[in-house]
Amino acid sequence: MLQAALRSGAAHRASVFELFARRLPDGRRYGVVAGTGRFLEALEDFRFGDAEIEDLRSRKVVDDATLEWLASYRFSGDIWGYAEGEAYFPGSPILVVESSFAEGVILETLALSMFNHDSAIASAASRMTAAAGDRPCIEMGSRRTHEMAAVAAARAAYIAGFATTSNLEAGRRFGVPTAGTSAHAFTLLHDDEREAFQAQVDCLGPGTTLLVDTYDVRAAVEIAVEVAGTGLGGVRLDSGDLLVQAGEVREQLDALGATQTRIVVTSDLDEYAIAALQAGPVDSYGVGTQLVTGSGAPTAGMVYKLVARADDSGQMVGVAKASKDKTSIGGRKYAVRRLDASGRAEAEVIGIGERPESDANDRELLTPLVRGGEVIGATTLEQARERHLASRTELPRRAVQLSRGEPAIPTAYVDDQP
Amino acid sequence: MLQAALRSGAAHRASVFELFARRLPDGRRYGVVAGTGRFLEALEDFRFGDAEIEDLRSRKVVDDATLEWLASYRFSGDIWGYAEGEAYFPGSPILVVESSFAEGVILETLALSMFNHDSAIASAASRMTAAAGDRPCIEMGSRRTHEMAAVAAARAAYIAGFATTSNLEAGRRFGVPTAGTSAHAFTLLHDDEREAFQAQVDCLGPGTTLLVDTYDVRAAVEIAVEVAGTGLGGVRLDSGDLLVQAGEVREQLDALGATQTRIVVTSDLDEYAIAALQAGPVDSYGVGTQLVTGSGAPTAGMVYKLVARADDSGQMVGVAKASKDKTSIGGRKYAVRRLDASGRAEAEVIGIGERPESDANDRELLTPLVRGGEVIGATTLEQARERHLASRTELPRRAVQLSRGEPAIPTAYVDDQP
Numbered sequence: 001m002l003q004a005a006l007r008s009g010a011a012h013r014a015s016v017f018e019l020f021a022r023r024l025p026d027g028r029r030y031g032v033v034a035g036t037g038r039f040l041e042a043l044e045d046f047r048f049g050d051a052e053i054e055d056l057r058s059r060k061v062v063d064d065a066t067l068e069w070l071a072s073y074r075f076s077g078d079i080w081g082y083a084e085g086e087a088y089f090p091g092s093p094i095l096v097v098e099s100s101f102a103e104g105v106i107l108e109t110l111a112l113s114m115f116n117h118d119s120a121i122a123s124a125a126s127r128m129t130a131a132a133g134d135r136p137c138i139e140m141g142s143r144r145t146h147e148m149a150a151v152a153a154a155r156a157a158y159i160a161g162f163a164t165t166s167n168l169e170a171g172r173r174f175g176v177p178t179a180g181t182s183a184h185a186f187t188l189l190h191d192d193e194r195e196a197f198q199a200q201v202d203c204l205g206p207g208t209t210l211l212v213d214t215y216d217v218r219a220a221v222e223i224a225v226e227v228a229g230t231g232l233g234g235v236r237l238d239s240g241d242l243l244v245q246a247g248e249v250r251e252q253l254d255a256l257g258a259t260q261t262r263i264v265v266t267s268d269l270d271e272y273a274i275a276a277l278q279a280g281p282v283d284s285y286g287v288g289t290q291l292v293t294g295s296g297a298p299t300a301g302m303v304y305k306l307v308a309r310a311d312d313s314g315q316m317v318g319v320a321k322a323s324k325d326k327t328s329i330g331g332r333k334y335a336v337r338r339l340d341a342s343g344r345a346e347a348e349v350i351g352i353g354e355r356p357e358s359d360a361n362d363r364e365l366l367t368p369l370v371r372g373g374e375v376i377g378a379t380t381l382e383q384a385r386e387r388h389l390a391s392r393t394e395l396p397r398r399a400v401q402l403s404r405g406e407p408a409i410p411t412a413y414v415d416d417q418p
Numbered sequence: 419m420l421q422a423a424l425r426s427g428a429a430h431r432a433s434v435f436e437l438f439a440r441r442l443p444d445g446r447r448y449g450v451v452a453g454t455g456r457f458l459e460a461l462e463d464f465r466f467g468d469a470e471i472e473d474l475r476s477r478k479v480v481d482d483a484t485l486e487w488l489a490s491y492r493f494s495g496d497i498w499g500y501a502e503g504e505a506y507f508p509g510s511p512i513l514v515v516e517s518s519f520a521e522g523v524i525l526e527t528l529a530l531s532m533f534n535h536d537s538a539i540a541s542a543a544s545r546m547t548a549a550a551g552d553r554p555c556i557e558m559g560s561r562r563t564h565e566m567a568a569v570a571a572a573r574a575a576y577i578a579g580f581a582t583t584s585n586l587e588a589g590r591r592f593g594v595p596t597a598g599t600s601a602h603a604f605t606l607l608h609d610d611e612r613e614a615f616q617a618q619v620d621c622l623g624p625g626t627t628l629l630v631d632t633y634d635v636r637a638a639v640e641i642a643v644e645v646a647g648t649g650l651g652g653v654r655l656d657s658g659d660l661l662v663q664a665g666e667v668r669e670q671l672d673a674l675g676a677t678q679t680r681i682v683v684t685s686d687l688d689e690y691a692i693a694a695l696q697a698g699p700v701d702s703y704g705v706g707t708q709l710v711t712g713s714g715a716p717t718a719g720m721v722y723k724l725v726a727r728a729d730d731s732g733q734m735v736g737v738a739k740a741s742k743d744k745t746s747i748g749g750r751k752y753a754v755r756r757l758d759a760s761g762r763a764e765a766e767v768i769g770i771g772e773r774p775e776s777d778a779n780d781r782e783l784l785t786p787l788v789r790g791g792e793v794i795g796a797t798t799l800e801q802a803r804e805r806h807l808a809s810r811t812e813l814p815r816r817a818v819q820l821s822r823g824e825p826a827i828p829t830a831y832v833d834d835q836p
Contacts, residue, residue, distance in 0.1 A: 001600040001618075008617035010607050017603075042565075055590040101607050108601075112561035113568055143530035144717040146567035147460075150531055172473040182419040183526075185435070185724035188737040189428050189519050199426035200419075215740045239739075289717055298716040299562040299707060306603035319606040321657075322633045 002102060003066040011102035014316065016308040016332045019081075019095035019111055021088065025123070025297030027404025030395060032126045032388060033094055034156040035118030036084035039111055040375045046110065048073055075103055079370035082335075084379060085159050085388030086365065087395060088119075089348040091411045093333040094302065096366060101309060108304045116302050117149060120294035121156035126392060127271040127295065128287055129161030130400040136163035136284045137274075138179055140266065141292030153292045159384045162291075163284075174381055181236055181264070181286070187214040197227040209234035209264055212249070221249055225256045234262040234283070242267060243280045250281035270295050271402055308332050318352065329413065336362035337394070338412075345394050351414035420520060421484040429520035432734065434726040434750045437499075437513035437529055439506065443541070443715030445822025448813060450544045450806060451512055452574040453536030454502035457529055458793045464528065466491055493521055497788035500753075502797060503540075503577050503806030504783065505813060507766040509829045511751040512537075512720065514784060519727060526722045534720050535567060538712035539574035544810060545689040545713065546705055547579030548818040554581035554702045555692075556597055558684065559710030571710045577802045580709075581702075592799055599654055599682070599704070605632040615645040627652035627682055630667070639667055643674045652680035652701070660685060661698045668699035688713050689820055726750050736770065747831065754780035755812070756830075763812050769832035 005011035024031050048056075048070040056062055056070070077099025088094055095111060097104045129137055139157040142150035142165075154162075154170030164179035165171070171178035182200060190196035197210050206228040212220035212235045225232055235253070237245050242265045253261045265277060266286035274285050294300075305328050308316050318330030331352035338347040339361040349362065369377035379387075392399065399408035423429035442449050466474075466488040474480055474488070495517025506512055513529060515522045547555055557575040560568035572580075572588030582597035583589070589596035600618060608614035615628050624646040630638035630653045643650055653671070655663050660683045671679045683695060684704035692703050712718075723746050726734050736748030749770035756765045757779040767780065787795035797805075810817065817826035 001598070001604045004600070004618045004621035005604065005607060007621045008608075008613075010617065013607060015607070052587075052590065056586070059589065059596070061586065061589075061596065101603075105601075105603060109561045109568075110565060113563060113565035116562050117564040117567070143527050143722070144534050144719070145531060146535040146564060146570055147528060147531035148566035149535070149564035150527075152564055168474070168479065169470075171477065171479075172470065178477070178479065180419070182422070183523075184739045185519075185523060186419045186423065188724045188739070189423060189431060189433070189727055190426075191729065199428065200422045203422035203425045213739075289719065293716040298711040301562070301707065304561070306606045309607055311609065321602045321606070321631075 002105065003062045005101060006066055006069055012100050014310040014314070015099065015101040015104050015306055016316070017097040017104045017108070017304055018093050018307045018333065019097075019115060019302055019304045020091055020093055021300055021302045023090045023301070024407055025294075025301070028123065028297065029399045029401065029405055029408040030087045030089065030123075030392075031119060031300060032122035032160055033082045033084055033086045033088050033115070033119055034122035034159050034384070035114035036081060036369070037378065037381065037384065038118065038152060038155070039114045040369060040378050042110060042114065043075055043107070043370065044375055046073070046075065046107070069102065073103075073106065074373060075099065075107065075370070076373040077103055077370070078368070078372065080366040081369045081377070082365050083367055083387050084384035085386070085391060087391045087399075089407045089409060089411050091329070091350055091413070092348055093335050093350065093366065096332065098332075101306070112302060112304050114152075116299045118152055118156040119300040119302065120298055121153045121292065122160040122388070123300065124271070124295035124297065125157040125160035125162055125291055126388065127400070127402060128274055128285075128291065130392065131271045131275040131278070131402060132285055133278065135278075135282065137161070138163060138264075138284060138286045139165035139167065139291060140286045141288035142167045144289040145292040150292065155381065157291055158381065159388055161385070161389065176381070181209050182211050184211065184214050184238075187211060193220055194223050194227060197224055201228045206231045207233035209236050209262070211236045211238065213237055213239050217245060217249065218252065221252050222256070225253070225258050225261075230257040230259075230261075232258050232261045234264050236264040236266060236286070238266045242282075243277055246277070246280040246282050275402055335365040337365055338362050339394070343394065344396060345409050347409050348411045349414060350411060420487075420523065421480045423519060424484055424487055430518050432728040432732070433517065433519040433522050433724055434734070435515040435522045435526070435722055436511050436725045436751065437515075437533060437720055437722045438509055438511055439718055439720045441508045441719070442825055443712075443719070446541065446715065447817045447819065447823055447826040448505045448507065448541075448810075449537060449718060450540035450578055451500045451502055451504045451506050451533070451537055452540035452577050452802070453532035454499060454787070455796065455799065455802065456536065456570060456573070457532045458787060458796050460528060460532065461493055461525070461788065462793055464491075464493065464525070487520065491521075491524065492791060493517065493525065493788070494791040495521055495788070496786070496790065498784040499787045499795070500783050501785055501802070501805045503802035503804070503809060505809045505817075507825045507827060507829050509747070509768055509831070510766055511753050511768065511784065514750065516750070519724070530720060530722050532570075534718045536570055536574040537718040537720065538715055539571045539710065540578040540806070541718065542689070542713035542715065543575040543578035543580055543709055544806065545818070545820060546692055546703070546709065548810065549689045549693040549696070549820060550703055551696065553696075553700065555579070556581060556682075556702060556704045557583035557585065557709060558704045559706035560585045562707040563710040568710065573799065575709055576799060577806055579803070579807065594799070599627050600629050602629065602632050602656075605629060611638055612641050612645060615642055619646045624649045625651035627654050627680070629654045629656065631655050631657050635663060635667065636670065639670050640674070643671070643676050643679075648675040648677075648679075650676050650679045652682050654682040654684060654704070656684045660700075661695055664695070664698040664700050693820055753783040755783055756780050757812070761812065762814060763827050765827050766829045767832060768829060
């Protein structure tokens, strides 16, 4: 495609690409934008190196002119986008790429991979942290997803309110706070549970969290407090009826005098399980599989479409595919979140062209990310986390209902005709 | 956990870890082992570098003794496993790691991430290629998953019978054959469809595949044959009722004399859609989202458990967690696929300890992969692909039914007591 466009000359036409989701995953009330930070970092380094060029040459994938173009590739256009952490809705123009056709089209897979993955995780994570209220959620899903996806998933979960991750590389690369627990293997390694607990407490102090469901929970809690004392930091439950067990363990701990010992639960939790466990004396949730697989929606299903391009006279023309089942709307968009008098979100307002003057209480959604190829809109991970919390809080309360429903606010297209 | 085990000395106990799936994804008849090749490659390079050690030190994640141990880490044990591409069933000991506790436990996340991801993709891919029969499947899902997971997904799909991938990096790194098509953006970039088709044919020749559903399919097919001639390679349909349209387009192409022009269909296909399209004149399937998300099962849900370890006297002892809802069976396993007289698989036979002499028609499943830290069992991607086809063909026919059901063969545990 690139080669044919370079050959015909159309590759150099000024173009606008838009990254958006046609719909939210079935029944979801909002989505969460994530991946922006990783995308901007990747964009700065996005080059075709000698190894890649040589491979394309030897396998005759493209012709020499295209290889030459790829070898000197450097994005030189402008990019606008929703801030990382922002809520999004069907049609939200999450990323707007303005460049030549060739420069923009080559970013398609990079951008979509990052936004589709990270936004899927952040969207699921946000439902979990909303369900958990002020109880912290720990990300523990690395082992259930691709080894590099795991690092990105830990980052996305943190943006959406997770407190910590067990992925140390996410700590190193992105500064996500890390936490860990011991596994059943540690208990089984030792001759008995007491010996295992003693080894852990000797090494990590009584403030550690002991895993108490390897054999018999009641016996394990008893031993745990004997070994660590009433200052035991926490116990972890990883099987069985967690709600019932948490209640029993809380009673037992309190009776033993370990009233400050925290109860951590894990075991295939999702947002629904967390919501159900809110009724029990649980102090924190460890979430794995369901987080890294997007809790039923492992991809955000975003697409990257050409929405405008120059004609021969240099005039920009809105373009869109005509198919009935895959609607796109041509033209370069603006987008605002319309708020009511109390600051609560009412609608996602999207229009084409220049945003008209308005008395409405509108919050601008597109921020400048890249200008002339240079990244100007990078934010910190903490800023993305804050943006997410503010954005979620601004939505109508129905947004955080877990039951299936319509998007929390409607998407309103403003007609571009006066 | 590692630090406590190093401190207590238990870290050096000889241990056996096993990687297995407790169950198949809901209703699936078999799973496909994938990730072995990537795991063996990663194992050879698996070290903790200066940057990682310094990060763990500065964030005080572990103590100095543990840092020292990590800095000199090099796996020195033995690993056995199912051949890549092999079918697996609940309880199949897909990987058996024999080493010290410390050396083996540190591989847990690496091994699980790779096997859980790659096996999930290969398991879904195998159902798709089984449904497609001799019609080729093209992997096109990169944009719907994490950018590095995409490369691994293309590899896993190829093992499970996909013909090609659109991921060029999978071609470069793993030798997966690559193929691509043009997108709607290419058509929209040009002033009209004829101009776009002409540009593509001028550049890539009439053997190329033209995307014909940007505006009106019937008109586009007409133009496509006018531009490329009756030697047009193919047309792609990406929206609408594909079965009906494929029939109409085939008739139209035949009427125009383009009887050899192939019809490629894409558009959120999964194994069920492919099965339904087998009734139509479709030549190949492009599969994206549903492939890279495992078609409803984005992780294989495998676990990595300590199943045996030495006691103080050096004697190996089988160990297992006692919880009711998460069964594990202690002890180092052997595994064979029991075949009937005609060579058809009958059962997955798993036992503990030495495999007894038997007259049964049994196929050994555990192959040596690593000995004394050295990789000895690497296979080529082609071998994995052949292994998969042979393994799937050996299963009872019900294995490739798409309807939900029980595993195609039962898992039979042989009692280790004489």
